Amino acid sequence: MALILTFLGKGGTGKTTIAIATAKKLATEGRRVLLAGQDPSPVLGILLETSVSFDPQPIAANLDAVQLQTPVLLERSWEELKQLETQYLRTPVLNNVYGQELGVLPGMDSALALNAIRQYDASGKYDVIIYDGNSDLDTLRMMGMPEIFSWYIRRFRKVVQESDFWRAVSPFIQPVTSVVLNVSWTGDSFAQQPTNDMNNILDRGKAAIADPNRVAAYLVTNETATAIATAQYLWGSAQQVGLTVGGVLLNQAPVSEGLTAKFAPLPVTGIPTTGEKEWGIIGQSLPDFSQAAAAPRPIDIDVANRQVKLFLPGFDKKQVKLSQSGPEVTIEAGSQRRNIFLPPGLSGESVKGAKFQNGYLIISF
Amino acid sequence: MALILTFLGKGGTGKTTIAIATAKKLATEGRRVLLAGQDPSPVLGILLETSVSFDPQPIAANLDAVQLQTPVLLERSWEELKQLETQYLRTPVLNNVYGQELGVLPGMDSALALNAIRQYDASGKYDVIIYDGNSDLDTLRMMGMPEIFSWYIRRFRKVVQESDFWRAVSPFIQPVTSVVLNVSWTGDSFAQQPTNDMNNILDRGKAAIADPNRVAAYLVTNETATAIATAQYLWGSAQQVGLTVGGVLLNQAPVSEGLTAKFAPLPVTGIPTTGEKEWGIIGQSLPDFSQAAAAPRPIDIDVANRQVKLFLPGFDKKQVKLSQSGPEVTIEAGSQRRNIFLPPGLSGESVKGAKFQNGYLIISF
Numbered sequence: 001m002a003l004i005l006t007f008l009g010k011g012g013t014g015k016t017t018i019a020i021a022t023a024k025k026l027a028t029e030g031r032r033v034l035l036a037g038q039d040p041s042p043v044l045g046i047l048l049e050t051s052v053s054f055d056p057q058p059i060a061a062n063l064d065a066v067q068l069q070t071p072v073l074l075e076r077s078w079e080e081l082k083q084l085e086t087q088y089l090r091t092p093v094l095n096n097v098y099g100q101e102l103g104v105l106p107g108m109d110s111a112l113a114l115n116a117i118r119q120y121d122a123s124g125k126y127d128v129i130i131y132d133g134n135s136d137l138d139t140l141r142m143m144g145m146p147e148i149f150s151w152y153i154r155r156f157r158k159v160v161q162e163s164d165f166w167r168a169v170s171p172f173i174q175p176v177t178s179v180v181l182n183v184s185w186t187g188d189s190f191a192q193q194p195t196n197d198m199n200n201i202l203d204r205g206k207a208a209i210a211d212p213n214r215v216a217a218y219l220v221t222n223e224t225a226t227a228i229a230t231a232q233y234l235w236g237s238a239q240q241v242g243l244t245v246g247g248v249l250l251n252q253a254p255v256s257e258g259l260t261a262k263f264a265p266l267p268v269t270g271i272p273t274t275g276e277k278e279w280g281i282i283g284q285s286l287p288d289f290s291q292a293a294a295a296p297r298p299i300d301i302d303v304a305n306r307q308v309k310l311f312l313p314g315f316d317k318k319q320v321k322l323s324q325s326g327p328e329v330t331i332e333a334g335s336q337r338r339n340i341f342l343p344p345g346l347s348g349e350s351v352k353g354a355k356f357q358n359g360y361l362i363i364s365f
Numbered sequence: 366m367a368l369i370l371t372f373l374g375k376g377g378t379g380k381t382t383i384a385i386a387t388a389k390k391l392a393t394e395g396r397r398v399l400l401a402g403q404d405p406s407p408v409l410g411i412l413l414e415t416s417v418s419f420d421p422q423p424i425a426a427n428l429d430a431v432q433l434q435t436p437v438l439l440e441r442s443w444e445e446l447k448q449l450e451t452q453y454l455r456t457p458v459l460n461n462v463y464g465q466e467l468g469v470l471p472g473m474d475s476a477l478a479l480n481a482i483r484q485y486d487a488s489g490k491y492d493v494i495i496y497d498g499n500s501d502l503d504t505l506r507m508m509g510m511p512e513i514f515s516w517y518i519r520r521f522r523k524v525v526q527e528s529d530f531w532r533a534v535s536p537f538i539q540p541v542t543s544v545v546l547n548v549s550w551t552g553d554s555f556a557q558q559p560t561n562d563m564n565n566i567l568d569r570g571k572a573a574i575a576d577p578n579r580v581a582a583y584l585v586t587n588e589t590a591t592a593i594a595t596a597q598y599l600w601g602s603a604q605q606v607g608l609t610v611g612g613v614l615l616n617q618a619p620v621s622e623g624l625t626a627k628f629a630p631l632p633v634t635g636i637p638t639t640g641e642k643e644w645g646i647i648g649q650s651l652p653d654f655s656q657a658a659a660a661p662r663p664i665d666i667d668v669a670n671r672q673v674k675l676f677l678p679g680f681d682k683k684q685v686k687l688s689q690s691g692p693e694v695t696i697e698a699g700s701q702r703r704n705i706f707l708p709p710g711l712s713g714e715s716v717k718g719a720k721f722q723n724g725y726l727i728i729s730f
Contacts (some may be wrong), residue, residue, distance in 0.1 A: 010408070013379010040502065041598040043375070043591045070700050093528040097520060101691035102700050103513035104504040107472020135500030137405065141471040148468035155462060163458040168533040211385035226408045235407040326466035335405035336434050337468050 001214060002034075002121045005289055006080075006131040006139055008238060009220030010230035014251045018220055018271065018282065019042025019132040020047055025283035027063035031127040034120055035065045038113055047232070047277065054121070064126075072111035075099030081176070088175035109134070110142035116204065128289075136234055140336065143215070144241030146205030151339045153202075155326065158344075191276040199325040210299075212244035216292035219245060219263070224345065228262065233334060236265070236314035239298035240336035266295055305347040306352075306365040313359040320361055322354050366485045366579060367399075370654055371496045371504055372614070373603060374585030375595035379616045383585055383636065383647065384497040385412055390648035392428035396492040399485055400430045403499040405477055412642065413492030421485070425710035429491075438477040440464030446541070453540035474499070475507040483570065495655075501599055505701065508580070511570030516531075517706045520691065575664075584610060584628070588618040593627065596701060599626070601679035604663035605701035609658025618655035628678075631660055663690075670708040671730040672718075678724040685726055687719050694728065 005022065007015040016039070023035040023145045034056055037044040044067060050059055054069035078099035085092040113131075120129055133139035160166040181201045208214040217238050221231040231248065238245050248263045252273040260268050269287045301307040312320055313335050321332040328339040329351060341365075342349070349365045356362075370387065372380040381404070388400040399421055402409040410417045411434060415424055419434035443464035444592035450457040478496075485494055525531040548565045573579040582603050588597040596613065603610050613628045617638040625633050634652045665674040677685055677698050679729070686697040692715060693704040714730045721727075 010376070010406075012375070013591055040602075041375075041595045043595055046591055046594055093525050093527050093530050096628070097524055098690040100688055100697075101520070101693070101695045101702075101704060103509070103516055104506060104700065105472065105513055105517070106475035106503065106510060107470065109502065109506070109700075110471035134502050137474065137499050138471065139505065141469060141474070144468070145471060148470055151468055152470070155466075159462055160458050164456050165458050165534075167535045168537065170528075171528045172533065188425060213470050226411055230406045230408055231410055237405075323465055327465040330466045332436055333467075335469065335474075337436050337466075339466060339468060 001127045001184045001208075003289070004121065004129045004131060004208075004215045006118065006133060006215075006217050007220050008133075008136045008217050008231070008234040008245075013220045013227050014223050014271075015094075015220050016043060016047060016132050018249060018286075020044075020129050020252070020281035021130075021279045022286055022289070023063055023065075023130045024060065024279045025286055026128050026285075027060060027288075030062065032125060033063050033066040034129045035059075035063065035132065036117065036120070037065070037067045037132045038109070038138075039132070040067070040069065040134075043084075044132065045217075049277075050331040053266045056125075066120075067192075068113050068116055070104050070112055071102075072110045073116055074102050074104060074108060076092075076110060077115065078102055084176050084179055087170065095246060103283075107141075110138050111145065114145055114205070114236060115140050121208075137335070139251075140234075140237055140241050140243070143209050143243045144336065146202045147242055147338070147341075150202045150206060151328075151341070154341070155339075157325075165255075185336075187189065206242070206362065210242050210244075212246065212295065212297070215243060216246045216289065217243050218287075218289070218292075219248045219266075220251055221248065222251050223259070228259070232262065232314035235266075236312045236333045237336050239311050239313065240331070240333050240338055242298050242338075244292055244295055244297060246289065246295045247287055249287075266293075266352065273299070282340075299340070301340075301343060301346070303343055306346065306349075308346070308363045308365070309338060310361045310363075311359060312361050314360075317356040320356060322351065323362065324351055331361065366573075368489045368495060368578065368654070369422055369482065369493045369494045369573075371498060371580075371581045371582050373498075373501045373504065373587050373596070373610075374659045375592040377379075378585045378587050378592050379636070380585050381408060381412060383614055383616070383651075384495050385409075386644045386647035387399075387651055387654070388428055388430075388493075389425065389644045391493050391495075391654075392425060395650075396429065397490060398428050399494045400424075400428065400497065401478075401482065401485070401494060402430070402432045402497045403503075404476070404497065405432070405434065405499075409497065411490045414642075421490075431485075433474075433481055434504075435469050435474045435477055435718050439469060439473060439483055440469050442477060442480065443467055446484075446545075449541050449544055453544065455480065472506075475503050476510065479507050479510055479570070481564075502700070504582075505599075505602055505606050505608070508574050508603075508608045508702075509701065511574060512607055512703070513568045515567045515571060516693075516706070519706075520693075520704075523636075523692075557715050571607070575607050577611065577657040577660065577662070578655075580608060581611045582608050583652075583654070583656065583657075584613045584631075585616055586613065587616050588624070590662050594623070597627065597679035600631075601677045602699045602701050604676050604678065605696070605698050605703055607663050607703070609657055609660055609662060611654065611660045612652055614652075626729065632656075644660040664720070666705075666708060666711070668708055669713075671711065673705060673707075673711070673730075675726045676724060677726050679705045680724075681723040685717065685721060687726070687728065689716055696726065 027033040052067040054062040054072045056066040060064045219231040220228045248268040251271045255270040269331045296311045323330045331338045353364045393699045407564045419433040419437045421429040421431040470675045584596040586592045613633040616636045620635040639646045661676045680698045696703045718729045
């Protein structure tokens with residue numbers, strides 16, 4: 001299992017440059033590194049001074065690079081889906097549609113990228129995968145997908161199970177999704193302890209993203225007001241999708257007390273101003289990325305004290321909305337919404353109280 | 366009908382700043398302007414020095430601003446969908462799921478934003494809508510959606526119409542999509558002349574995006590190599606989704622012959638370096654955005670000469686892939702894929718030849 005690292009921050013603050021410097025540094029230290037770029041423009045290739053293929057190719061010792069190409073990934077996934085359909089359905093319908101003709105709809109980039117990263121991780125070929133996203137909102141949507149998609153299945157299973165609609169579509173949807181996601185639409189696996197669910201691809205994704213030794217984000221900012229505000233916003237938003245933020249990289253500016261206070265308790269690391277492609281100099285100033293687990297965790301569920309604590313820095317009380325319209329507790333902050341899947345003992349209980357304190361939302365049951 | 370303007374370019378080149386300056390300038394000239402921001406971070410509010418709501422609010426004479434908030438838009442669309450379901454289905458299933466609890470999956474941001482822009486346009490309240498996207502790839506996916514989604518319906522209708530799956534889902538999918546999209550899944554509206562299809566919401570979207578007097582993009586770049594390469598890449602990619610690029614804004618640098626040559630035949634406009642929030646100075650240097658129709662169009666179909674010309678600047682021959690695996694002609698370039706819906710006379714014909722000349726892909730039938 002690899003450590004998956006990503007960098008979040010306003011456009012133009014140097015995220016791709018820092019991603020490359022990190023990849024090169026860790027590879028030099030002997031870690032097997034994959035640098036995966038989501039941006040389809042030629043920027044990654046220009047900075048690396050080599051063409052980057054849509055399959056991982058070595059670009060230095062211990063270092064592979066890949067440019068995730070949605071049409072290619074879509075084509076491959078489609079052919080796999082057709083295979084499964086032929087295998088599991090009596091009358092497959094997708095056979096005459098070809099992967100090469102499928103257009104790309106919104107959302108496909110993120111879903112296919114997450115699947116590709118999962119496969120690179122499972123290959124066992126890499127110790128570290130550095131994901132250079134195309135947009136931070138997309139990266140957060142992608143990281144939030146296993147949890148939110150699980151919620152949709154959990155929620156809609158109950159709703160549709162007894163409906164005409166479900167009876168109609170279930171012969172078509174069940175066989176393939178059961179194989180692809182290992183999700184049981186009608187069983188009770190969701191009611192079991194999370195530890196029993198580890199065969200489920202979505203639950204494995206959720207567990208990985210919740211574990212800062214598996215997936216961690218670092219904020220990148222410079223000293224402009226808009227970049228700092230964006231980084232703060234992304235900090236809270238990342239926590240909202242369950243992604244731990246390990247620290248802050250302040251690019252091309254000296255670390256000040258004022259700035260450190262804005263991101264406390266995260267460590268802030270200054271990255272010196274360098275000439276173009278001075279990877280070594282940037283590399284020397286990078287922090288130890290294995291320390292992300294020391295940062296505050298996005299969520300802490302304490303069954304004994306009947307309390308759930310969510311760390312939502314960068315938001316104030318007015319920006320955080322807590323509701324219980326469905327069967328679960330819903331937290332909204334920024335443009336992220338999270339439903340909290342409570343363990344037995346708290347599951348199904350009503351919220352008794354909530355307070356916002358030092359960036360934490362503390363909910364009592 | 367409003368003119369919808371958007372700016373494409375590498376992060377950090379000043380797109381949001383130029384979007385604001387454009388909005389302020391056009392409002393001062395008496396046009397009724399809506400500035401719609403997709404980025405959920407506080408940046409737009411900081412630059413405008415006012416809070417921006419998720420419903421349009423006046424921020425100056427003739428100028429409204431809105432921050433498109435996906436959870437809010439999702440909630441509203443969900444309630445509308447539930448209404449429709451209750452109206453058109455005997456046994457509605459969505460009634461007990463609440464808009465307030467729905468999480469945001471990848472792709473929802475773009476789909477909901479496009480729908481919101483469509484509604485603001487239809488309201489008749491605005492002469493110009495300036496869309497400040499969160500990421501250019503997302504903006505292109507969004508603009509490409511009406512055409513690509515139409516293709517999916519067109520393609521899959523043929524495939525599934527005779528299947529067990531279709532017979533099972535059609536009672537549930539047909540009534541609601543017919544109302545929402547005015548799409549006939551089983552009828553022959555797609556075989557008719559495009560002009561007869563204008564009641565169809567997707568076809569209206571396609572027509573708007575294909576018309577540079579309705580929707581136009583401008584490239585923003587500075588003089589760094591990566592920003593220029595990104596702008597060139599975005600130019601071709603925008604054309605690939607049918608979106609006309611009207612010109613180039615070169616931010617904080619003097620216009621040189623070398624740069625003009627890179628973007629010929631587009632006009633390149635220099636934007637001077639200014640202090641922060643010097644909207645007036647930036648505004649004075651902006652081009653006339655109503656001239657986008659003078660720029661080369663993404664596609665030209667000539668039935669008489671049995672020829673289709675696609676303008677794909679920024680790509681070379683090797684990066685453009687032409688195939689005919691399905692019933693239509695598929696063009697792939699960058700991470701965009703386009704299926705060309707041919708008019709009667711060329712529809713269903715095989716490609717006889719293709720050449721790549723001065724940025725144009727010329728296909729003969």
